[in-house]
Amino acid sequence: MSVRRTVDRLLPSPVPVRFVAEDGTAVQPPPGYPAPADERLLEAYRRMVLGRRFDRQATALTKQGRLAVYPSSLGQEACQIAGVLALREDDWLFPTYRDSVALVSRGLDPVEVLTLLRGGWHCGYDPARTRVAPQCTPLATQAIHAVGMADALRRKGEDRVAMAFVGDGGTSEGDFHEALNYAAVLNAPVVFFVQNNKYAISVPLAKQSAAPALAYKGIGYGIRSEQVDGNDLVAVLSVLTTAVRHARTGGGPFLVEAHTYRMDPHTNADDPSRYREAAEVERWQAADPLARLETYLRERGVLGPEAVDSAREAAEEFAARVRDRMNADPVADPFELFDHVFAEATPQLREQRALLAAELTAPED
Known part of the structure; x- marks a missing residue:
């Protein structure tokens, strides 16, 4: 294979992959990415509704003093849910501190997920049983852990993969680049999933990287890469499913950059008005991933009013159970x-x- 063909094979799409526009109407995606089945999209919708309600409840618990800190993922639900749905139960997930919604969607006990953010001395859940690494606060250290796990799975002859969630700020860390190089050299079955929410706390993307897109960071290491509209659940799920299949079948690592946005402050200790304008947030609210998917499914006749009400009722019941359990004082030894x-x-x-x-x-x- 020529050098030119090799590079072309690795390059991401010139614009982020998209299936659904901001207003919920369908658009023509690039070739090579099949649309997820309606059943998977309905499941994704239910999980997004529940995930958002959980996120709102966790934010409220923080204000009530029941959590020490909570990094909201409001606006990033398409990434959180698609990342989980693209994996099998026996695959490994390496999350960041902002990925609580993904862990709840994975099926972990929500109170165990919130243990670390409550101030507990451990992550709250059993990583070996759940195949979910502890939520990682240091930036990008989980990326190289994911590569190590993926290489171990490969050496054992298992067809399992590891997925590392990373923020845009994490791509500026040395651990991230070491992980990419390590993964490429070992041909490890790992997917690097970058949720580019435009800010590393208060540092905008333009002050972090001069690359045309963070997806291009994989090219220099020989890693196939892609960029996707991170607020389009249909697109994110399609691209991540392709990436996971690529890694699982011996294709090696895959880097996916999802263009999304953090609606809420970095954490409850942050004042985002110091570094971004309210008008910017309003523009991104028009691209709300949950509203976009709901409109898309309604227009296609896949999602009816009863299903919408059922999803919301289930989410309210879930939030009430979380609230009741979190309002009970923990027993400390x-x-x-x-x-x-x-x-x-x-x-x-x-x-x-x-x-x-x-x-x-x-x-x-």
């Missing part, structure tokens, strides 16, 4: 401070544990 420091406790730890036990059992003055 102070001795957990010592349980997982070393495999075998040191003399100093045993001494400190004994001091704490004595203090807790001492009579009150």
